[in-house]
Amino acid sequence: MKTNNLPLVEFNPKLPKLSKNEQAVLKLLIEAGRLTVPIFLAQEKQLEKDGNFYPKGVSKKEVDEAAKKNPEILSPFTVVEKIDGQLQAIPYHIKYAKALKPIADKLYEASKLTENKEFARFLKLKANALVEGSYEEPVAAWMKMKTYILDITIGPFEHHDDRLFYAKASYQCWVGVVDLEKTKQLNYYKYIVLSARRKALFPDERFENYREVKAKVDSVILFSGHMARTKFVGVNIPMNLDWVEKYGSEVTLFNEVNDARVKEQILPTFNKIFTPAFRKGFSEEDLRKGNMNYVALHEFAHNDLYYKNAAKNLADLLSPVYELSASVLGMRMAGSLLLKDIITNKQLESMVVAFICRSFYLIERGQKSKTWANYATGGIIFINFMFNREAIKRKNRLIIVNFMKIFLALQDLSYALEFLLSSGTRENADAFIKKYVRLSYLS
DSSP: OOEEEEEEEEEEOOOOOOHHHHHHHHHHHHHHHHTHHHHHHHHHOOOOOOOOSOOOOHHHHHHHHHHHHGGGGTTEEEEEEEETTTTEEEEHHHHHHHHHHHHHHHHOOOOOOOHHHHHHHHHHHHHHHHHHHHHHOOOOOOHEEEEOSSSEEEEEEEOOOTTSSOOOOOEEEEEEEEOOOHHHHHHHHHHHHHHHHOSSSSSSGGGSSSEEEEEEEEEEEEEEEEEHHHHOOOEEEEEOOOHHHOOOOOEEEEEEHHHHIIIIIIHHHHHHHBHHHHHHOOOOOHHHHHHHHHHHHHHHHHGGBBBTTHHHHHHHGHHHHHHHHHHHHHHHHHHHHTTSSOOHHHHHHHHHHHHHHHHHHHHHHHHOOOHHHHHHHHHHHHHHHHHTSSSSEEEETTEOOOOOHHHHHHHHHHHHHHHHHHHOOHHHHHHHHHHHSSTTTOO
């Protein structure tokens, strides 16, 4: 893995044999991905200067009022600027036109070169979307096409950087080659956990997305933009719930990113917080598989949490509630795999241990960086909730785990979080978060 201070990470995975045509197309996709870096840097600069995607000194109320007159203010795909005392929305494809053209050119070139007609059509639509702002068309095309060996996602997607409204999309890209063997196993997991239909707390508030879920595992070659900063092991897109309802969603996991997370985050935290006796029960391979499995189930769990008004009701507090809810529900969904002897009890425990380590890691990162504070909130809630239920205890500053109590506590925590998503208000979410963030177990 090659990294630098830029939002660009390049991996060197072992790839399957590709045809000369596929190799040539892949080269163009990688070049397009690298060109995404300047656009995300421009977004980062605005975040550093203004503290968010909105002009410095502008209140949340002021943005809300402006959006009533012009809904494009809160579009995921516009930059908000204050011009002549008025908030105005400038479309991304206009604001970043100069930087987007060479990316689109690479995608056009790849579309003419590839021998896969469906992929060619998608690349052309994606190129058009970047320079014209027609973002829905390539999503629809991608969700309808059969999984191809080459994989690219490029453009504005994730909303996590918008800490005010959870609305604005950050630019990112990944390029990879599909790992067919692991993709087959992931789809088997998907079939088991999503076929066990779960009753919603408020059925009228949720739409179901079971049959239209695609899943794949990539040997990833490049992350740029938001993905390079966050290094997500798994993603579930699109973010737009209207598009999910129309076309479905797709879960993607990344082999090399999972390996890196275990070596850089999970394993060091594991060695730091647990007793020597406990550590003997879990190998590095256990943690690697446990982390990959819990991330996969986290992404599948999103499909059970599509509450229509959650973003509107929870506003800036949606992200920590939604992401933690998916992790907790995902670990509960692992019970379906356990009951069918698809995973062992040890593998289930490995998922929990990996998530505990990830939570402690995010808490530490959040204390050092505002960028990671939002991600750390979910970790703080989870760890303090488990301490509160005595599912986790301290002994000589190390962690003692009671797995039985953890599994019982997961059900209660899952219910509380899903209640917030289904029918809670921002005030409810704020009270819940503060309750568990203020607990002193972490001190």
